[in-house]
Amino acid sequence: MISGNQLKLLSVLGVLSCASLYVLDGVLRQGDGQGVAQTLTNNKVRNAQSPSHAIMRDWKCPSSLFYGGYTGGKGGKLPEGDGGRWVCDPVGIAKAAEDVSGPGCLIYSIGSDGEFSFEKAIHDQISNKCEIHTFDRNPNEFYLRPEYNPGYPHERVPSFVNYHIGELSRSKNLAQLVKDLGHNGRTIEILKIDCEGCEHDTYKEWLDADVDVRQILGEFHGYTEQFSRFFIEKGYAVFHSGGGINPEMSYVKLPMRETAMVSPMMLALDARRPQQLPSSQPVAKTIEEIEILRRLRWKCPSSLFYGGYTGGKGGKLPEGDGGRWVCDPVGIAKAAEDVSGPGCLIYSIGSDGEFSFEKAIHDQISNKCEIHTFDRNPNEFYLRPEYNPGYPHERVPSFVNYHIGELSRSKNLAQLVKDLGHNGRTIEILKIDCEGCEHDTYKEWLDADVDVRQILGEFHGYTEQFSRFFIEKGYAVFHSGAGSDPEMSYVKLPMRESAMVSPMMLALDARRPQQLPSSQPVAKTIEEIEILRRLRWKCPSSLFYGGYTGGKGGKLPEGDGGRWVCDPVGIAKAAEDVSGPGCLIYSIGSDGEFSFEKAIHDQISNKCEIHTFDRNPNEFYLRPEYNPGYPHERVPSFVNYHIGELSRSKNLAQLVKDLGHNGRTIEILKIDCEGCEHDTYKEWLDADVDVRQLLGEFHGYTEQFSRFFIEKGYAVFHSGAGINPEMSYVKLPMRESAMVSP
Incomplete structure (x- = not known):
């Protein structure tokens, strides 16, 4: 599990790009959900498409799964919003239920209509320790009558459900129900409400109860966005929106728990249609079992395939032979480059005279890795024509330390390590393909006096016991091969931050590196890899602001008018923070068109x-003969307009000084100065200001512009097209709010 501090560190380091899938969304935690809501309220956002509200309306809970829902009604068709519900963070709920020292797991289901599939799903699939209370307006027997709503399944109250006759109203709202049951001061993990219309009169009072409500799963008749806006202002976010005029809406309180960020890659919770499970099939799992199942389906966003020969038997690579999936190649490369650290040590046990994997590590990750290969025979044995014809064999590469030996009970990894004097070191990769020896030896691999970061093994007659053993030792499965003798890849937890970087970098985007011409060098320095990564950065929160559509038939010229902006929520927070530096925007070169400025303001x-x-007074651009076909307008009242332009003699530092802005933070520096960038860009950052984003149009762009800003601590989060592209740069590390996908 990635800790909150690790997530924060990932963001601070600027390591996270679009990764992550589940990790990127992992940084959705804003630290204080109420603070986000308050920002939205105070902003008095006028535009319904405000990025702040858009983000909160379209939140993501990576762990959400569907629970309950009956299939027997009316030919098996589940009515919209009835029965089942999407639930966020089932693992967190299960942990709360198991924690005897905590508040426990309290579930309220208001309006079941005599159907308990949701309650049963919570009890059977999340935790049988949850305390479930169901409220209906009639006794249970009322719903069991044959004439009641025929075609829908109704049933007796399950033994684990606390059943109450009652409904929500203005006179008896949630606060009264909570008080009557003595639940004041507790946490309601799920508040499920399907009260057939009562929500209109009562929803604004649901949160007045003396309880902490983690999730609200409600059906809203005649839904309008006012419902969602109300809960957003109270610190919640929408993680599921149903369809129709009476949709089922799901809200989660922010910040979400870390467990909410776990994608449902676990068998115990992989139940999007749990109602199809036989009712006699138990699926409740212990916390320990859930964690094991999760680690059996781990993800390493940075993993890539290295090595593997294609010349054998018509070019078909046998499953598990030759190449391997490797997690965290950047972390391995950094370890190799760090002269003060333990270095990069690779063990490859069982190469069968074929070294494509070793060569890939050396050529594509780092030529400073110390590679040791072990085979049961001298290299010459594998070079004989009669040996395994059709498969490529080769002489030992000069950078490989070759040893004759194999693993056995009498000489396991601990002995190999001791013989080579590697005690106390870190083995970055332990690759084992020993044609069956793993059965006798795998339980002793980790007895060696080394820290093994990854285990890449071929397991003959594989069973899950292999993986469970390594999971109990602190590892997770990040790749599972197919077949009866699969290649399995394990990584030690916690992974390094660099492991979370999705392979969005040219230098490492080599899933079939063997197809590269042998004459083409692909080894990169750590610095070059970082530059290439920052040339293709991602800002998940970026949105397009401004841009005029009336010019020349409504076509927006490339790079003119609007711009992609990273982290609009962070900018809004800076503007609202009266104790901070505020929100300062510089727009150099508007050409008498203010759509961008208006978008920022509105x-x-x-x-x-x-x-x-601008280089001219505003009236200059308002003349009919000036650039006809493009919209020009008077300076908006909220814009401070200055006559001036950038030059070598009057660069940004002088503009800042003239306006008395020294020492402040420029949130956005937008520059469209029709060519002045060539003479001035190297001096933009000399000003006594902290520039968070640079949004510039570059005439005759070359990569030297981007490399300059990268060396100054920025990354490219948007690249425009054409010979004069609009390029967008953000200073690293980005704020946490920048990681929120809109």
């Missing part, structure tokens, strides 16, 4: 201090 925050610089 959609992000009307408290941003916006300064626009």
Whole structure:
């Protein structure tokens, strides 16, 4: 499990790009959900498409799964919103139920209509220790009458459900139900409400009860966005939106628990249609079992395939032979480069005279890795023509330390390590393909006096006991091969931060590296890898602001007018923070068109201090003969307009000084100065200001522009097209709010 501190560190280091899938969403935690809501309220956002509200309306809970729902009604068709519900963070709920020292797991289901598939799913599939209370307006017997709503399944109250006759109303709202049951001060993990219309009169009072409600799963008749906006202002986010005019809406309180960020890659919880499970099939799992199942289906976002020969038997690579999936190649490369650290040590046991894997590590990750290969025979044995014809064999590469030996009970890994004097070191990769020896030896692999980061093994007659053994030792399965003798890949937890970087970098995007011409060098320095990574950065929160559509038939010229902006929520927070540096925007070169400035003011925050610089007075651009076909307008009242332009004699530092902005933070520096960038870009950052984002149009762009800003601590989060592209740069580390996908 990735800790909160690790997630924060990932964001601070700027390591996370679009990864992550589940990790990127993992940084959705804002630290204080109420603070986010308050920002939205205080902003008085006028535009319904405000990025802040858009984000909160379209939140993601990676762990959400569907629980309950009956299939027998009306030919098996589940009515929209009835029965089952999407639930966020089932693992967190299970942990709360198991924690005897905590508040426990309390579930309220208001309006079951005599159907308990949801309650049973919570009890059977999440935890049988949850305390479940169901409220219906009639006694249970009322729903069991044959004439009641025929065609829908109704049933007796399950033994584990506390059944109450009652319904929500203005006179008896949730606060009264909680008080009557003595639940004041507790946490309701799930508040499920399907009260057939009562929500209109009562929803604004649901949160007045003296309880902490983690999730609200409600059916809203005649739904409008006012319902969601209310809960968003109270610190919640929408993680599921149903369809129709009476949709089922799911809200989760922010910040979500870390467990909410775990994608459902576990068998115990992989139940999007749990109602199809036979009712006699028990699926409740202990916390320990859930964790094992989760680690059996782990993800390493940075994993890539290295090595593997294609010349054998018509080019078909036998399953598990030759190449391997490797997690965290960047971390391995960094370890190899770190002269003060333990270095990069690789063990490859059982190469069969074929070294494509070793060569891939050396050529594509780092030529500073110390590689040791062990085979049961001298290399010459494998070079004989009669040996395994059709498979490639080769002489030992010069960078490989070759040893004659194999694993056995009498000479296991601990002895190999001791013989080579590697005690106390770290083995980055332990690759084992020993044609069956694993059965006798695998339980002793970790007895050696070394820290093994990854185990890449071929397991003959594989059973899950192999994986469970390594999981109990602190590892997780990040790749599972197919067949009866699969190649299995394990990584030690916690993974390094660099392991979370999705392979969005050219230098490492080599899933079939063997197809590269042998004359083409692919080894990269750590610095070059980092530059290539920052050239293809991702800002999950980026949105497009401004841009005029009336010019020349509504076609927006490339790079003119609007811009992609990273982290609009962070900018809005900066604007609202009266104790902070505020929100300062510089727009240099508007050409008398202010759609970008208006978008910042109207959609992000009307408290941003916006300064626009043009080479002419505003009236110049309002003349009919000036650039006809493009919209020009008077300076908006909220824009501070200055006559001036960038040059070598009057660069950004001078503009900042003239306006008395020294020592402040420029949230956005937007520059469209029609060519001045060539003479001035190297001096933009000399000003006595902290520039968070650079949004520039570059005429005759070359990569030297981007490399310059990367060396100054920025990354490219948007690259425009054409010879004069609009390029967007963000300073690293990005704020946590930048990681929230809109």
